[in-house]
Amino acid sequence: MVIRQGMLVPLLIEVAFALSLLYVMRRTRRGQKVPRVRKVAGLEALEEAIGRATEMGRPIHFTPGIGDYGEPMTLAAFTVLEYVAKLAARFDTRLIVTNRNASVYPVTESITKEAYLSEGKLNAFNPTDVRYLSDNQFGYASGVVGILHREKVAANLMFGLYYAESLIFAEAGNQAGAIQIAGSAYIYQLPMFVAACDYTLIGDELYAAGAYLSQEPTLLANLIAQDWGKMLAVGLLILGVVLKTLGGGSVARILAK
Amino acid sequence: MKRELPVVITSVVAALYVVASFLDIKAFNVMKSHLDKWFLIISASTILLGVINLYVVHASAIRRRKPGFVYSIILLAALAFTLILGLQETSQGRNYAQLYQYVLNPLSSTMYAILCFYIASAAYRAFRMRSVDAALLLGTAVIVMIGVVPLGDVLWQGFPKLSQWLLDVPNTAGMRGIMIGATLGAIATGIRILLGLERSHFGRAE
Amino acid sequence: MTLSERLQSIDRRVIYLILAAVIVGVLLHPIGMPIRVGKETQTVYAALDALKPGSLFVLSFDYSASNVPELHPSAIAMLKHAFSKNVRVVLTALSPEGGMWANDALGVALQKYPDKRYGVDYINIGYKPGGQVFLEKLATNVKDACANTDASGKPLDSFPIMKDFRTAADVSLAASMTAGEPGYPQWIANYGEPNKVPITAATVAVGVSGAIPLVTSGHLKGVLKGMRGAAEYELLIKDKGTAVAGMDAQSLGHLTIVFFVLVGNIGYFLQRARARGRS
Numbered sequence: 001m002v003i004r005q006g007m008l009v010p011l012l013i014e015v016a017f018a019l020s021l022l023y024v025m026r027r028t029r030r031g032q033k034v035p036r037v038r039k040v041a042g043l044e045a046l047e048e049a050i051g052r053a054t055e056m057g058r059p060i061h062f063t064p065g066i067g068d069y070g071e072p073m074t075l076a077a078f079t080v081l082e083y084v085a086k087l088a089a090r091f092d093t094r095l096i097v098t099n100r101n102a103s104v105y106p107v108t109e110s111i112t113k114e115a116y117l118s119e120g121k122l123n124a125f126n127p128t129d130v131r132y133l134s135d136n137q138f139g140y141a142s143g144v145v146g147i148l149h150r151e152k153v154a155a156n157l158m159f160g161l162y163y164a165e166s167l168i169f170a171e172a173g174n175q176a177g178a179i180q181i182a183g184s185a186y187i188y189q190l191p192m193f194v195a196a197c198d199y200t201l202i203g204d205e206l207y208a209a210g211a212y213l214s215q216e217p218t219l220l221a222n223l224i225a226q227d228w229g230k231m232l233a234v235g236l237l238i239l240g241v242v243l244k245t246l247g248g249g250s251v252a253r254i255l256a257k
Numbered sequence: 258m259k260r261e262l263p264v265v266i267t268s269v270v271a272a273l274y275v276v277a278s279f280l281d282i283k284a285f286n287v288m289k290s291h292l293d294k295w296f297l298i299i300s301a302s303t304i305l306l307g308v309i310n311l312y313v314v315h316a317s318a319i320r321r322r323k324p325g326f327v328y329s330i331i332l333l334a335a336l337a338f339t340l341i342l343g344l345q346e347t348s349q350g351r352n353y354a355q356l357y358q359y360v361l362n363p364l365s366s367t368m369y370a371i372l373c374f375y376i377a378s379a380a381y382r383a384f385r386m387r388s389v390d391a392a393l394l395l396g397t398a399v400i401v402m403i404g405v406v407p408l409g410d411v412l413w414q415g416f417p418k419l420s421q422w423l424l425d426v427p428n429t430a431g432m433r434g435i436m437i438g439a440t441l442g443a444i445a446t447g448i449r450i451l452l453g454l455e456r457s458h459f460g461r462a463e
Numbered sequence: 464m465t466l467s468e469r470l471q472s473i474d475r476r477v478i479y480l481i482l483a484a485v486i487v488g489v490l491l492h493p494i495g496m497p498i499r500v501g502k503e504t505q506t507v508y509a510a511l512d513a514l515k516p517g518s519l520f521v522l523s524f525d526y527s528a529s530n531v532p533e534l535h536p537s538a539i540a541m542l543k544h545a546f547s548k549n550v551r552v553v554l555t556a557l558s559p560e561g562g563m564w565a566n567d568a569l570g571v572a573l574q575k576y577p578d579k580r581y582g583v584d585y586i587n588i589g590y591k592p593g594g595q596v597f598l599e600k601l602a603t604n605v606k607d608a609c610a611n612t613d614a615s616g617k618p619l620d621s622f623p624i625m626k627d628f629r630t631a632a633d634v635s636l637a638a639s640m641t642a643g644e645p646g647y648p649q650w651i652a653n654y655g656e657p658n659k660v661p662i663t664a665a666t667v668a669v670g671v672s673g674a675i676p677l678v679t680s681g682h683l684k685g686v687l688k689g690m691r692g693a694a695e696y697e698l699l700i701k702d703k704g705t706a707v708a709g710m711d712a713q714s715l716g717h718l719t720i721v722f723f724v725l726v727g728n729i730g731y732f733l734q735r736a737r738a739r740g741r742s
Contacts, residue, residue, distance in 0.1 A: 004281050005657055011279040017441075018448050025454075068300060069458075072443035075450065078457040102307035103300045109310075110460025128314045132307035136361065138368035138529060150325065163643040164369055164529070164669070171375040174382070175475075185439035187432050188673040195383040203435040207442025210455060218454065222445055229441040293596045358563070362528035369529030373716065377482050378475040381723040385471075385731050395728070399721050405668070405691055407496040408714035417499065429676040436676070 008257045021225040028221040037220060042181050042199035043212050049155035049179045050087045058154035059094035065160020066137060069103040073185050077160035078111055079210030084157060085115030096147060097130045100140035105132040141165035145172040158182040162189045170196035264453040271451040397423055470730025478723055485719045489712045496711055504695035506685030507663045510636055516549035518635040519628055524561030526642035530667055534640045536693035536706035537665035538568045541638055544700045546576040551624055552585040557645040562589035562614050582622030589614025594645035598653040602631035631658035638663045651682045665692060
């Protein structure tokens, strides 16, 4: 068998998902209206947070989390950074970006620089404000805590993958008096962010950030396909519950083929 | 070309990875294995960029006598010392291992232990019964916190059972919901990258 | 400042100080609260206990120094349990520091079971980089995955235990002591599920809520929940260690946090009552 054990159904689902993504995007390109996307409070608040930092004359801190370059949450964080850096450049507000991962650092530096360039403010870009701190998890955490306190950060933006340092950052940001917005799909740390931050993007909201912030119709259309995927998952869940209750076959067994 | 080449490379490699994950074809497996090694090598080599950035930031702080520049001196000295020791002894060396065990480990543990205090201050600040939602959050937090430690048994036998039920039923339901949504989001991000629709990871604002 | 305002704005340093005093106090003078063994711990214990002598058990140290108080006691207890059942153990690590902690756990377990021989009854293949890539290779070809070396760089071929440890099919049970990722999610997805190897885990307390859905779905055979799980396991193997000693401190630490939460809420309701009275 060429298909790996247990991969047949996931392959079919993935192909169907990719095709539905392509379909909704093609439909949108042909001019079909994109449905209105519900408001995501955390993303709406980004402008307010940057505006607050501008009014106070204090810097913004952005961290893309501690995931490496291959981590989907880190990739999603890049789209938020792009938006934040553009606004920071537009408002002439200092933006400090800290990195834990050496493979992520050159990318965040480049995104920030390009954002300043696209706003015609390249002169305002300070390369030393995009910093690599340490590959060690808690070395990085202590570096961020120091920056939050020393620089008297007014907005602390945390998007991406976080482990135990999530609460360390959020509490340090709170002590510094910063407005805090976080976004992660890592379920173990979400409660920490929810408890300690002003706004939290939960799960797939982080992945929708790029589409939401850019308002690019083809990207927004992506969210429709994601919702179809959710409906399929809910359908399978209900089917599984019914079958199991009736003592019949298990959906899990079919999915494991 | 400069803009398109990275997109083409990403799409080809991503497609290869997807195929190798689902199908058991020797040629793809071999290519995936090579690419895994390349990823590790490239990731490791970026550490050099990180070290250069550290040097630039802290050397500039020392030159300008910024407040707290003494810490920059300590950081650069520690960096140089560890680097030289590591090159001389390798990571298996006795002194290098001791540096790790008796300096880095206690420092990491200290940072982690701080969480205990931060959880206390965050809970004190966040858990206020301002609404029904907040009351539910507070109620479940208190039951689980008491129910998962031996004290729960001592105070009331129902605490551990209630706490276990909260973890098994409402928590599992919520967590699975988030997991399903997040997984679909991650797959959609992957497909967008594969199709070249999302490009911010190339480090360029569009 | 009124009383209600004071109750709502206690200086965080006061909270920290009281919490530290309570924890240190109880660590120095334990109360000895009874510990009930939970069903998840019992499941993990039963899974390992059911293994036949000579079976292979893989124990993975997927944590670093910061998580030692919560996870190391679980690893030591499981290792001792495996030795007591004459189950052969393969120690590995997905965390760079894990290899070092595997050696440390071995040091403790061997004090009780000094007759266990390296390379025969157990082997430490140490930390191997790559996370899920390493696990996929480990499942199909152990020698290749480990570049044919154990933790100290010796060739795997030279150890008798390796004759019976070639692929995942030889393994009866695997346990991941997980602090973050890579950890049990990778063990499940890249090792356990594709090769039908049962996986158990120990996780830090903050990770428990995320692990439970995988226990109820059957992806994890069971989970040891933070220090509490370790303490319960120590009781099951009748060998009390650091986890049992830490349980009183954890109990009173939680109680202190709940106390401050309640104080804050009393202040909040007093303030609300006063505001209502005024209007």
